Amino acid sequence: MKKSLIFLIPVIAFSMLGCKKYLDVNKNVDAPDHVEGYLYLAGIEQQYEGIYWDIRAIGPLTQMMGTNSSTYSAYAANYYVPGSDAAGETWRIVYWNQGMNLENLINQSEAAGNWTLAGIGYAIKAFSWDMMTKMNGEAPMKQAFEPGRLSHDYDYQDSIYDQVRKWAYKSIELLKKDDPTQYGTKISANDYIYKGDKEKWTKFAYAVIVRNLSSLSNKKDFTSKYAQELVDCAQKSFLTSDDDATLAIAGGSSSAPYADYNNFWGTNRGNLSWTYFQHEFAVEMFTGTVPKYDESTGEKMHTGTNPYYPFQLEDKQIITDTLHDLPGHYDPRVAVKLGTSSFPKYDYIDNADSVKSYKYFGGSFTGTVGPVGTASSFYGRNASSIIGGTATVDDGIGKWIYRDNAPYILTTCAEIKFCLAEAYWKMNKKSEAFQAFKDGVRADMDFTQKYIYPGVKGQSKGGDKITKGLFTSLASEYVSGPYVDQLPLSDFSLSHIMMQKWVALYPWGAPEAWVDMRKYHYDINYSGEYPKNGDGWTDVRVDQKWESDPTKVYKGLYLAPAQVEGRKGTYNENNDGSPVYRLRPRYNSEYMWNKDPLSALKPISGTAPNYQCSIPWFAYPSDLPK
Numbered sequence: 001m002k003k004s005l006i007f008l009i010p011v012i013a014f015s016m017l018g019c020k021k022y023l024d025v026n027k028n029v030d031a032p033d034h035v036e037g038y039l040y041l042a043g044i045e046q047q048y049e050g051i052y053w054d055i056r057a058i059g060p061l062t063q064m065m066g067t068n069s070s071t072y073s074a075y076a077a078n079y080y081v082p083g084s085d086a087a088g089e090t091w092r093i094v095y096w097n098q099g100m101n102l103e104n105l106i107n108q109s110e111a112a113g114n115w116t117l118a119g120i121g122y123a124i125k126a127f128s129w130d131m132m133t134k135m136n137g138e139a140p141m142k143q144a145f146e147p148g149r150l151s152h153d154y155d156y157q158d159s160i161y162d163q164v165r166k167w168a169y170k171s172i173e174l175l176k177k178d179d180p181t182q183y184g185t186k187i188s189a190n191d192y193i194y195k196g197d198k199e200k201w202t203k204f205a206y207a208v209i210v211r212n213l214s215s216l217s218n219k220k221d222f223t224s225k226y227a228q229e230l231v232d233c234a235q236k237s238f239l240t241s242d243d244d245a246t247l248a249i250a251g252g253s254s255s256a257p258y259a260d261y262n263n264f265w266g267t268n269r270g271n272l273s274w275t276y277f278q279h280e281f282a283v284e285m286f287t288g289t290v291p292k293y294d295e296s297t298g299e300k301m302h303t304g305t306n307p308y309y310p311f312q313l314e315d316k317q318i319i320t321d322t323l324h325d326l327p328g329h330y331d332p333r334v335a336v337k338l339g340t341s342s343f344p345k346y347d348y349i350d351n352a353d354s355v356k357s358y359k360y361f362g363g364s365f366t367g368t369v370g371p372v373g374t375a376s377s378f379y380g381r382n383a384s385s386i387i388g389g390t391a392t393v394d395d396g397i398g399k400w401i402y403r404d405n406a407p408y409i410l411t412t413c414a415e416i417k418f419c420l421a422e423a424y425w426k427m428n429k430k431s432e433a434f435q436a437f438k439d440g441v442r443a444d445m446d447f448t449q450k451y452i453y454p455g456v457k458g459q460s461k462g463g464d465k466i467t468k469g470l471f472t473s474l475a476s477e478y479v480s481g482p483y484v485d486q487l488p489l490s491d492f493s494l495s496h497i498m499m500q501k502w503v504a505l506y507p508w509g510a511p512e513a514w515v516d517m518r519k520y521h522y523d524i525n526y527s528g529e530y531p532k533n534g535d536g537w538t539d540v541r542v543d544q545k546w547e548s549d550p551t552k553v554y555k556g557l558y559l560a561p562a563q564v565e566g567r568k569g570t571y572n573e574n575n576d577g578s579p580v581y582r583l584r585p586r587y588n589s590e591y592m593w594n595k596d597p598l599s600a601l602k603p604i605s606g607t608a609p610n611y612q613c614s615i616p617w618f619a620y621p622s623d624l625p626k
Contacts, residue, residue: 401451
């Protein structure tokens with residue numbers, strides 16, 4: 001919120017002949033008073049680029065990424081930097097970038113009976129508010145866009161959650177209505193997600209409800225109050241990866257008229273480069289190298305025989321293992337989603353044995369050097385990205401979804417299937433959960449393959465280090481193998497669902513992965529309603545479950561102060577020993593202009609030094625204490 005609101009209005013080109021007419025119908029001499037509803041759409045959708053901005057903070061919180069950025073290393077270390085707008089982009093999307101533009105689109109479309117356009121607007125609104133409240137918790141909702149207000153009272157998250165689902169159901173209702181409007185290309189030319197496809201927008205609205213309810217899966221009343229609604233909506237939502245919600249962009253690399261035409265993670269934007277890199281936890285999960293720890297000391301159990309495998313490995317790996325000679329034991333997603341400096345000239349990207357031999361290294365929370373080696377950039381070199389370099393060193397336009405013309409990913413069929421699997425698991429329907437789990441893995445294989453952009457053999461010109469054909473072959477083997485189809489139902493666990501979901505969300509879905517980690521309280525070992533100082537952590541350490549604990553969800557996950565090897569730090573003193581549970585709202589609005597309502601929040605004031613540690617309602621087993 002701001003004391004005054006200024007909104008982005010789509011640019012409209014007026015011919016010289018239309019000037020008099022323009023002046024006749026607008027009272028404001030500086031800008032048009034009225035904009036046709038469909039003209040808002042493209043600008044509203046393109047604001048979702050901001051999600052990738054905030055993943056710079058959330059990626060490290062999920063241990064998907066590390067960062068040596070001076071701006072975001074604080075979030076990697078789990079504390080808040082006062083006076084900064086960093087990690088406030090999603091807040092800005094909801095209240096500013098989309099803001100009144102989206103309100104105008106919805107209100108004008110409903111008034112005109114443009115039901116399709118209004119339905120799309122409600123779906124976007126539900127998605128954005130759901131995303132924002134999961135990141136930030138409480139937020140002004142009822143008073144958000146009331147004209148003339150100089151301050152805005154906060155609504156608690158349970159109210160926002162209910163309203164998100166109401167908006168999504170309103171979207172579905174409007175999209176199902178007969179719409180006599182002759183749109184021509186007005187929607188299809190401005191809708192960069194589904195090109196005006198009502199059926200897919202309806203599935204998207206159901207997906208928003210699924211994502212919303214899925215975050216409540218660890219609440220005591222989930223099975224009695226929310227689970228069946230989730231199942232019903234999931235069955236009406238995405239069926240295949242063709243339904244995935246992605247936002248197309250122009251691209252163009254260095255020839256684009258504006259740099260922002262390129263993907264935020266592409267080489268020409270320079271935002272990933274080598275400032276953000278894969279975390280060691282990500283590498284351990286993707287490669288099946290989760291290590292054993294000595295529970296009496298917290299040290300990893302070393303082998304001293306192989307520099308690439310210096311630690312004893314847990315007997316039960318969840319995603320894959322290192323037995324690559326056996327069919328189905330290699331997960332080819334690692335060659336796409338992670339970066340590797342192996343075979344820099346792309347010589348053998350169609351050779352299975354060579355691809356399986358790639359080596360992957362992960363960094364720490366704030367540095368590229370990890371426990372085994374140095375993390376590569378996401379583009380696959382141990383150096384900052386180079387664009388248009390020499391004949392032998394050039395990252396080109398990037399790879400996979402880390403390239404200039406890749407779409408932004410909003411949500412996928414795989415994610416929805418894993419949400420369904422988790423719901424079935426909580427309902428004690430293990431067979432149904434197992435089928436949804438397998439469907440989720442297959443959908444993520446399809447999603448991953450779709451955006452592969454192979455490099456050129458014999459040249460260091462950037463791109464993926466695997467061909468689509470080889471990926472498809474290896475994916476088929478993997479899905480048919482011991483970690484998916486041949487996984488015994490008796491061994492199937494919640495960890496299989498949640499860790500495969502984490503892999504499917506990597507790294508575009510870090511916000512939802514963070515939701516899952518927080519609702520399971522980062523696998524902190526505690527008793528009672530929720531963890532707190534003295535029951536889950538102290539000022540100097542976090543007590544996390546060992547791998548031997550069957551209730552541990554994320555095998556291999558340890559927070560920075562877990563006091564195990566490589567995790568022997570402490571959090572900022574303001575955290576009082578607690579990990580971060582929310583991002584603070586945007587500084588330049590709430591802490592500058594709306595401080596009093598923010599400070600009134602309970603149980604922890606929004607202006608308290610540890611507000612970032614306030615556990616959101618969705619992660620409480622019961623109601624939020626107020």
